[in-house]
Amino acid sequence: MADAPALAAIGDSEFDRDTAVVPRPGEPGVYDCALSGGWTIIAAVNGGYLLALVGRALRDALPHGDPLTITAHYLTPSQAGPAVVRTEAVRTGRSMSTGQASLYQFDAEGREVERMRVVAAYGELDALPGEVRTTARPPRMPAYEQCLSSADGPEGGPVSGSQDFLDRIDLRLDPATCGWAVGAPSGRGEMRGWFGLADGRPHDALSLLLAVDALPPTAFDLGLKGWTPTLELTVHVRRRPAPGRLRVAITTRNLAGGLLEEDAEVWDCEDRLVAQSRQLARAPRG
Amino acid sequence: MADAPALAAIGDSEFDRDTAVVPRPGEPGVYDCALSGGWTIIAAVNGGYLLALVGRALRDALPHGDPLTITAHYLTPSQAGPAVVRTEAVRTGRSMSTGQASLYQFDAEGREVERMRVVAAYGELDALPGEVRTTARPPRMPAYEQCLSSADGPEGGPVSGSQDFLDRIDLRLDPATCGWAVGAPSGRGEMRGWFGLADGRPHDALSLLLAVDALPPTAFDLGLKGWTPTLELTVHVRRRPAPGRLRVAITTRNLAGGLLEEDAEVWDCEDRLVAQSRQLARAPRG
Structure with a gap:
């Protein structure tokens, strides 16, 4: 392979630059930052990007480096x-x-308006004992090369708006969960795909917070169209991911009362379950 | 059936008395209360009981009556x-x-020590739209009469200590998930049972917060012994439960890094999924 582009590194990548937080002098625990427009999908800044940014501030504020369990309540739309x-x-x-x-x-008037509230427990992933006992299995899905990018789809998705987010990520969806893009959703409420960052930055605990919320909503696979705003998202980071692309599998089992859950599992290329998440979201009305 | 004992009612039951919170005069949003020793299991006050009590204070403090999604971080042991x-x-x-x-x-010295921190979104379950689309199915388990109570087990469990909690609840476990009590755990990491309150109080959103954390830890079914302290517990309440006993099914798929998740589903007697929860807990060392 000749002239492969240099890959971005953890700490020196688009994701790292756009999640940077600057400690405010004289105010311990307070961080100034700028939400990048590059992570906007449809009309909203992606919730996983926001969580990663807040997670980075917490990493700086706490004596431990990795979010083990982190919960976000999304209160008002970020811009x-x-x-x-x-x-x-x-x-x-x-x-x-x-x-x-x-x-x-x-x-x-310059008054602060709260966008999201987060509570988290941090630890050190590399200090955890190595034993694994699991019945969880990686999702069955085609190789990356057989999966579909947004460029493979028809013009325009089920919701119109900014697609900037898609330029920042390297997402290839399992064709079995892409029927909605051509008007033939499976009805199973599943979404699966390969996930990486567009500039090749390897994954760490913070980019896993992005990975769990990066795929199209499972509501599309249920045949619904429109916005699926997240009310609450909880992520458990279970291991530091090995270098390479991640597989993300998301399932919705129960839509009721106008709400639905989305359960995500993230697997690394060594077939280890590196993150689990669940969110509660408002179902689209479509 | 002659002389059936009168059942307790929502608002007039052991659970309601023991989760009572009293607004402190002149300090809006502050509630005094007493943690009851009656909900102690082994050496700790049950985490679901604590969540229900805090959930009740939030219900009083907020304009909406039902926790839709509630997350607790357990910081120090309650007494x-x-x-x-x-x-x-x-x-x-x-x-x-x-x-x-x-x-x-x-x-x-009388200084306040924080036991747990909670963030929650409240709404009105009865105001949610009625449409349900679900692929979730109730757990397959024997009838209540074929399930086992703690009185059916041998003397002493895998962990010794207070069993007061068991007097407050009406719990019957699926025999298939009881092997650990006689030294023959299934290894599958499952726990299933029928759950009610001992005095017959019907269920509501608050008692669902108790239900998700009331069964023995799935770690027992994995063959582990000892204490499984919850770090974080998130509960989604999806519907107001119909009167009658609940079925609770808990699964652990992944024990890694000394931590495990416990996923609970709670079903009412009309076969509706009324709550989903996930917790991250420390695995016992045994």
Whole structure:
């Protein structure tokens, strides 16, 4: 392979630049940042991107480096532009610490408006014992080369709007979960795909927070169209992912009361379950 | 059936009395309460009981009555005795509101020590649209009469300590998930059972918070012994349960890095999925 482009590195990539947080001098635990417009999908900044950014502020504020379990409540829609993260160290232990954070943007008068609230437990993934006992199996899906990118689809998706997010990621969907793009959803409520960052940045705990919320909503596979806003998203990061592309499998089993859950599993190329997530979202009305 | 004992009612039952919270005069959002020793299992106050109590304070503090999604981080071990819940209304919307709460007890000097931190979105279950589209199926398990109570087991469980909690609940386990009690765990990481309150109180959203954390840990079915402390528990309440006993099915798929997830589903007697939960817990060392 000649002239393969140099891959971005953890700490020096689009994702890292766009999730940068700057400690505010004299205000411990407060971080200024700018939400990038590059992670916008349809009309909203992607929720996984926001979670990764807040997760990065918490990583700086807490004595431990990796989110083991992190929950976000999405309160008001975020927009590209300046923002501030206010963190609180709730409890600091030897092997684990608990923190809370809020992401704010500003109204026309410059007052802070809360966008999301996050509570998380941090630890050190590399310090966890190595034993694994699992009945979970990686999703069965075709090789990356047999999967479909957004460029393979017809013009225009089920929802119109910004597709900037898709330029930042390297997403190939299992054709079995792509029928919705041509008007033939499977009805099973599944979405599967290979996931990477477009610039080749390897994965870490923070990019896993992006991975769990990067695929099209399972509601599309149920034949629904329109926006599926996340109310709450919880991610368990179970292992540091090995270098290489991730496989993400998302399932919705129960749509009821206008709400649905989305359960995601993320697998690395060594067939290890590296993250599990569940979100509660509003079902589209379509 | 002659002389059936009168059943307790929602609002007038052991569970309601033991989760009572009293607004502190002059301090809006602050609630005094007493953690009952009656919900202690082994050496700890049951985590679902604590969540129900904090959930009740949030119900009082917020304009909506039912937790739709609620997350708790367990910080330090709770003990029977006085406690205080401090709530914050994070965001109040028309159909939904978001709140936060912390449960505190007191050290020897009377200083508040935080036991748990909770974030939740509340709504009105009865106001949600009625449409249901689901692929989830109730657990296959024997009838209540064919399931086993703790009185059917041998003396002493895999962990010794208080069994007071078991007197408050009406729990019958599927024999297929009881092998651990006689030294023959299935190894599948499953736990299933019928769940009610001992005094017959019907279920509501708050008692569902108890139901998801009331069965023995799935770690027992994996052949592990010892304490499985919950780090984080998230519950989605999806419907108001119909009167009658609940079925609870819990599964652990992945034990890794000394941590395991427990996924619970709660079904009512009309075969409706009324709650889903996931917790991250420390695996026992045994």
